Amino acid sequence: MERLLREPIENYLTQKRQAFAGNPLADQLRHEFPEILSRIVSDQTRYKVVGSPGKGNWTDCPWIAILDTLVTDTAQSGYYPVFLFKADMSGVYLSLNQGVTEVKDYYKREARNVLKLRAEDYRAKIDIDTNDLFEISLNSTNSNARLYEAGNIVARYYPADNLPNETELITDILHFLHLYEELNFNDTHIDENEGLTAIEKKQYRLHFRIERNSRISKKVKKYKGYICEACEFDFTIKYGDLGRNFIEAHHLTPISDLGVGQHQINIQTDFAVLCSNCHSMIHRLDDPSNLTHLRHIIKLRE
Template sequence: MGFGDHLREIAQGFQRARTEPLANHPLAALIRQSWPSSLRDSLGGRDAERYQFVGSPGQGQWSAAPWLAVLLHTVTKSAMGGFYPVYLFEPGFQTVCLVMGQGAQQLTDAVGRKRAGVELALRAQQMRANGGRWREQGFNEGPFTTLKFVTTANQRDYAADPWSNTAAFGKRYAVSALPEDAELVADLRAMLQLYDAMAEQRILKFSEEDEELSTLSAAGELPSGSLDGAKKVIVHKQIERRHRDRKLIERVKKQLGVECQACHFDFASAYGSLMEKFIEAHHNVPISTLPDTGAILKPTEADFMVLCSNCHRAIHRAGCPDLMEFKKHHVKGHFYKS
């Protein structure tokens, strides 16, 4: 059975299969095993070895529609994040699309569905801008309608589905008139060439950004509103790591003291001298002024501020404003001194 045969069988049987238990279902096994294997075999050679082929009918329960992703480990560790070529069925299972899509789950878990939908649409624009000559390869920007977050019973939800905006470009096939496997594979090879070129640019670091956003969310440091503030904090933390110097930090604490400059909590007064080291140094230099090649930083208020751990986390959540703005709009604790 060829790859096109698997596409037809899935399109014709998936909606009925969804009314039956997922566990040990033969169509689920075909989607997870035979479908990816047929695509791998069709590619053959070194191409088949370079990528990971992942097919899914759902996890624990049937999804609204199955998908098959082709992953490059330098771009993403799993289908939950990053970007990759993926086969998706559209409403009604009359059409199947090969698109340059994105993993949404990790981002959604970190920032919520609404903000993730906005960000994924912006990322799709970036992918089109950095995707090379995809139009000349016969691909278009859609729109392509995903079934991932809607039920097949309520087609009124399809047009409003925000995940329809996450595919950057691709090609649609009618299931009733699928081309031969040779043409399907030729289209996939063209898509993979674009994928490889995008990966080599190292510009679209979506997977790494999602990991950073997950870390901010888990630490309670994720700013509210649009993700612009969160991205600023991510860059801020990256620069802090790049310019981390223990001796310099010790000099900062010695120079600026052990009292939090935001809420004025004094570690030495509260706990004694043994706890002085728990005051933290926060980078106070505007990010735009720090070159990637390095910077000469001094243990002064021009470059740093000292904060307690709570205020340090809170200033990140606020988007790293300067000290006066942070104190004016965000510090309301009883340690605050006017």
């Protein structure tokens, strides 16, 4: 597990002077290191791990990202936890960050400001730890690296001479996955394609907010318990203390149906607690609010 950070830090600058095509370290960043990281992710049907040393040529700051496919299936958009290596390999960040390519393509010179604004909004929707960093420095003049600096939501930093051991690293990764789940739960996605001009879309993205309580998911779980309401899976029975008080909260009312503004919600009727598999499956239904349909599907398979 520690190879995930140590090998790029120790070897990247040397390998960067070599040919890019067919380079073994580049291949490790694309395949081997994402596979190592994917072993920590509990639901590999929902999450995918991707890494990049660059496209066609070496990038200043290689990265390895964990993507929740309910949020995004590409590192070019959305938000996700990502290991970002500094250009001089003096250290590496674990950052909850944003995809920058689509923002850069759309907003042009305003991209940095938009990413910073979004990062502030995202931070307001999660529980911040005292160890979380709001600013990162990748020591690069590359445009994408500077956008990743602006897009950082929260981060942890590991200097090259004091990398975490396996237990510490796994603990931090799980912490960031929890933040990712919390942000996904509280975030609002906007359908910008209907009836908006390009200028209106930009204003809409910059100023639209739906305020949602970042602690709702915790309240839902405390009220409804930790047994899946679809398949009755109990994480504690399966995993012991590791699974205690673990479950995922699912909003039964699609965000698109909420409209604009503040909304009264009912923890008892507007949410369900689901295991990771059922949470993924309910989002594949034509109607992700139809818990009864999901239960019926499960019953037929018993």
